[in-house]
Amino acid sequence: MCQKQQIEHLAREATKLGATSSAIISSKEIQVKDNLAALCNGEYICPNYGLAASCPPYVEGPVEFRKWQAQSKYSIIVKIELPASVMFSNERKGVMQLLHQITAAVEKKAIETGFKNSRAFAGGSCKELFCEDQEKCCVLTENKPCRHIEFARPSMSGFGIDVTELMKSSGWSALKADKSNSSDKNAASWVAGLIMLA
């Protein structure tokens, strides 16, 4: 299999695992913005800030991300579409867990394929998604390995990745319903993840 076929195969793997769509983009197209990363601890402080090893201030942030990006030629973007009524319900957690599972599985497959320095990014806090019943993140407090290393991936937010631009680079609409139209059963939303191949 040539490299192009290998990457296409990895992108297909994401949809087999449950993503609605996947796209291959040049890694150069990923836009990383310091001001977006700063939002996690800005005027509005994210309730998950500082709770897990995969969220700021414990992740490497935009500076390191740009170094990884420089080593990567292609990236796979995955999207899960869901109705706004699900996005703003208790079912959201299951969808976000699936997003982490898909990106982590594609990352694993990419590494096995030979893209040994590939890295996956998802959305949401892994503390909330996988360790809600635990008082603390054991990586931070006990210096132990992550309890859910096979699934939990860092959120794109902490690296300042512009997800709206990522959607556009993938050829998808970035429009999504917000909480105000979550009762409209036709309103659509999405969540996205990224696997940077290297």
Ligand code: SF4
């Ligand atoms: S141990 Fe839990 S909270 Fe900590 S990084 Fe892993 S999944 Fe996230």
